[in-house]
Amino acid sequence: MSSPGISAATDIRTILPPVLITQESLRFLQAHSLLNLSQVSHCLRSDSRAPWTPTMSTTTTTTISPPVATQLTLIPETKIRTGLQARLAARANAHTKSTSGLAPSFLQANLIVLPSRYAADFRDLCARNPVPCPLLADSASPGDFANLRSHLPRVPEGTAIASSLDLRTDCPRFNIYNNSTLTGAGVPDIAAQWTEDHVGFLIGCSYSFETALVAAGLPPRHLVLDRNVPMYRSSIPLNPAGVFTGGTYVVSMRPYRRDDVDKIRAITRRFLPTHGECVAWGWEALARLGIADIDSPQWGDAPLTMDGRPLGSVWGDEDNVPVFWGCGVTPQEAVMRAGLEGVIMGHAPGHMLVLDCTEDQVLP
Amino acid sequence: MSSPGISAATDIRTILPPVLITQESLRFLQAHSLLNLSQVSHCLRSDSRAPWTPTMSTTTTTTISPPVATQLTLIPETKIRTGLQARLAARANAHTKSTSGLAPSFLQANLIVLPSRYAADFRDLCARNPVPCPLLADSASPGDFANLRSHLPRVPEGTAIASSLDLRTDCPRFNIYNNSTLTGAGVPDIAAQWTEDHVGFLIGCSYSFETALVAAGLPPRHLVLDRNVPMYRSSIPLNPAGVFTGGTYVVSMRPYRRDDVDKIRAITRRFLPTHGECVAWGWEALARLGIADIDSPQWGDAPLTMDGRPLGSVWGDEDNVPVFWGCGVTPQEAVMRAGLEGVIMGHAPGHMLVLDCTEDQVLP
Numbered sequence: 001m002s003s004p005g006i007s008a009a010t011d012i013r014t015i016l017p018p019v020l021i022t023q024e025s026l027r028f029l030q031a032h033s034l035l036n037l038s039q040v041s042h043c044l045r046s047d048s049r050a051p052w053t054p055t056m057s058t059t060t061t062t063t064i065s066p067p068v069a070t071q072l073t074l075i076p077e078t079k080i081r082t083g084l085q086a087r088l089a090a091r092a093n094a095h096t097k098s099t100s101g102l103a104p105s106f107l108q109a110n111l112i113v114l115p116s117r118y119a120a121d122f123r124d125l126c127a128r129n130p131v132p133c134p135l136l137a138d139s140a141s142p143g144d145f146a147n148l149r150s151h152l153p154r155v156p157e158g159t160a161i162a163s164s165l166d167l168r169t170d171c172p173r174f175n176i177y178n179n180s181t182l183t184g185a186g187v188p189d190i191a192a193q194w195t196e197d198h199v200g201f202l203i204g205c206s207y208s209f210e211t212a213l214v215a216a217g218l219p220p221r222h223l224v225l226d227r228n229v230p231m232y233r234s235s236i237p238l239n240p241a242g243v244f245t246g247g248t249y250v251v252s253m254r255p256y257r258r259d260d261v262d263k264i265r266a267i268t269r270r271f272l273p274t275h276g277e278c279v280a281w282g283w284e285a286l287a288r289l290g291i292a293d294i295d296s297p298q299w300g301d302a303p304l305t306m307d308g309r310p311l312g313s314v315w316g317d318e319d320n321v322p323v324f325w326g327c328g329v330t331p332q333e334a335v336m337r338a339g340l341e342g343v344i345m346g347h348a349p350g351h352m353l354v355l356d357c358t359e360d361q362v363l364p
Numbered sequence: 365m366s367s368p369g370i371s372a373a374t375d376i377r378t379i380l381p382p383v384l385i386t387q388e389s390l391r392f393l394q395a396h397s398l399l400n401l402s403q404v405s406h407c408l409r410s411d412s413r414a415p416w417t418p419t420m421s422t423t424t425t426t427t428i429s430p431p432v433a434t435q436l437t438l439i440p441e442t443k444i445r446t447g448l449q450a451r452l453a454a455r456a457n458a459h460t461k462s463t464s465g466l467a468p469s470f471l472q473a474n475l476i477v478l479p480s481r482y483a484a485d486f487r488d489l490c491a492r493n494p495v496p497c498p499l500l501a502d503s504a505s506p507g508d509f510a511n512l513r514s515h516l517p518r519v520p521e522g523t524a525i526a527s528s529l530d531l532r533t534d535c536p537r538f539n540i541y542n543n544s545t546l547t548g549a550g551v552p553d554i555a556a557q558w559t560e561d562h563v564g565f566l567i568g569c570s571y572s573f574e575t576a577l578v579a580a581g582l583p584p585r586h587l588v589l590d591r592n593v594p595m596y597r598s599s600i601p602l603n604p605a606g607v608f609t610g611g612t613y614v615v616s617m618r619p620y621r622r623d624d625v626d627k628i629r630a631i632t633r634r635f636l637p638t639h640g641e642c643v644a645w646g647w648e649a650l651a652r653l654g655i656a657d658i659d660s661p662q663w664g665d666a667p668l669t670m671d672g673r674p675l676g677s678v679w680g681d682e683d684n685v686p687v688f689w690g691c692g693v694t695p696q697e698a699v700m701r702a703g704l705e706g707v708i709m710g711h712a713p714g715h716m717l718v719l720d721c722t723e724d725q726v727l728p
Contacts, residue, residue, distance in 0.1 A: 128495050131603045239495045239643050272491060279603055
């Protein structure tokens with residue numbers, strides 16, 4: 001089955017099977033100015049992941065237009081329109097959930113915090129593996145949680161990346177590792193654990209190219225089905241760097257029609273600082289990537305066909321071709337694999353740091 | 365057998381087996397200030413690759429000191445001490461041979477010249493695969509053979525990379541491809557083929573880190589044995605970019621003692637713009653790299669033990685561990701594999717473009 005495009009007057013039921021629509025998926029589409037909720041808001045239930053059945057008549061169509069202020073009462077998170085607002089909301093624990101769809105067009109970043117003795121090797125790891133580990137910025141000096149040094153070619157140093165920053169509080173949720181063992185999951189801040197010896201690293205995140213795919217009428221399947229993107233440990237070796245040896249790419253997967261792959265590659269090509277274009281595509285790519293079972297991702301939710309069957313059940317289908325990208329889980333995996341000593345911290349999965357710079361500012 | 369270090373008063377016979385010493389290998393060592401020829405010059409023969417038997421007594425030792433001017437008459441190529449001198453000598457066809465060991469400490473580069481319609485994709489290919497394809501610079505605009513745009517973080521734009529440059533003449537020898545078929549091998553210039561639509565790309569070259577290994581007393585085996593470095597087509601996939609799909613890493617190999625691998629990795633780590641640290645090491649790495657036969661490289665000379673046996677004959681020997689680096693043949697292979705149309709040009713293998721900037725200027 002194909003992944004249909006979104007255009008004005010698209011019948012929403014052709015995009016989102018009624019039983020699978022939730023507030024979260026609607027919020028994503030609306031946050032990206034692709035859906036006017038006014039015609040379907042009466043159908044929404046308050047529990048965000050519970051399915052609902054639309055009461056629209058079969059002839060109702062959904063107008064695609066920018067959201068208007070009066071609709072924001074339904075979805076208060078969309079009041080967060082800038083990176084600074086997102087960070088302040090996270091700092092105040094006013095926003096504690098995933099940052100998916102938050103502050104559209106503002107760059108989001110994975111956060112990894114390491115003891116300074118590993119910083120040079122980690123910087124090398126990123127420089128040598130820019131597709132899965134695109135380094136956007138790091139602490140201006142060890143211990144500095146407020147000032148960043150940019151590694152983006154098009155953003156000047158300092159506050160243009162993130163003003164009034166506090167890396168210890170500005171992700172909605174954090175994870176903490178002691179000697180490579182998870183000791184704190186989803187904690188609200190890392191102020192007590194941060195020391196003068198810690199260095200923060202910001203790694204690009206695929207949320208930005210997903211926005212571009214949605215805008216092009218090629219929304220990623222997991223967004224349409226309101227699931228997490230499936231992520232797989234591949235056999236593609238990372239270029240080793242210092243203590244970081246033996247790592248492999250983690251890849252994210254979004255199924256598309258074979259005929260759309262060239263378009264998908266072209267759309268995501270400019271997003272170099274956020275993984276860029278696909279690393280592999282096609283059913284035959286699974287063997288090359290060392291992925292034994294498409295239905296058993298190591299992270300995220302198992303991929304489905306549009307009608308809810310396991311993707312592996314349509315193996316070989318040219319309308320459901322797996323397309324793979326480098327994934328920001330890669331550097332986290334490399335860090336864990338290296339068995340580092342001391343306190344390591346990061347954002348909790350999906351709970352990113354939102355920056356001040358927009359995609360248009362940093363992309364070619 | 366180990367790959368011994370070089371230090372003052374080293375017995376030269378422990379480094380270079382007498383039957384294998386040639387002018388070329390001596391020239392390399394001397395060019396890198398590691399050998400004073402005054403004590404052995406009476407032994408040199410005029411044919412550069414022919415072996416010779418030393419007439420030194422078994423107790424003679426060789427003093428390691430900088431070369432002096434009076435010795436230069438023996439090896440006129442070492443009069444070329446700067447990048448500009450090397451380019452002018454190539455332009456005048458005064459130097460027509462390999463640039464190995466020429467103008468020590470000056471950066472050397474692989475040259476690839478493409479029709480402009482492929483330039484953006486090739487730039488992406490390099491940005492996404494910086495270890496095998498480290499892009500140093502490219503034509504400031506299509507058709508420009510004299511001015512470069514730097515991609516090195518530490519060199520300002522323009523003439524600091526290469527002053528008075530002519531990409532059409534300044535490599536000692538060139539290759540020419542028409543519609544991806546080699547139509548001119550080892551030609552002295554590409555002035556007739558260069559058009560307003562051509563874009564030149566300079567890719568980092570491993571000669572610089574080889575110099576560092578020699579200086580550290582860990583000379584690459586192929587230099588000691590006066591052979592070409594062996595290069596292998598590996599199964600590590602390149603991150604695809606536009607028209608450049610399906611490519612894989614080409615890797616170069618230098619055998620070392622297992623105990624020296626960490627030192628080797630550390631020495632080559634800072635050479636990010638010239639492939640940087642090793643990508644794999646150890647006998648077990650061959651399977652991971654998809655290299656079936658260590659004794660059958662796709663390019664260069666087959667590797668040998670220090671006493672001249674095929675390296676594969678000592679499989680598993682911890683004193684002869686294969687160590688692999690990303691190789692500048694990779695982008696050439698990717699270009700050939702892409703089946704591009706039109707006229708493509710490059711340096712002839714080993715006949716590099718020598719730049720004005722030194723390693724110390726561009727390396728961290």
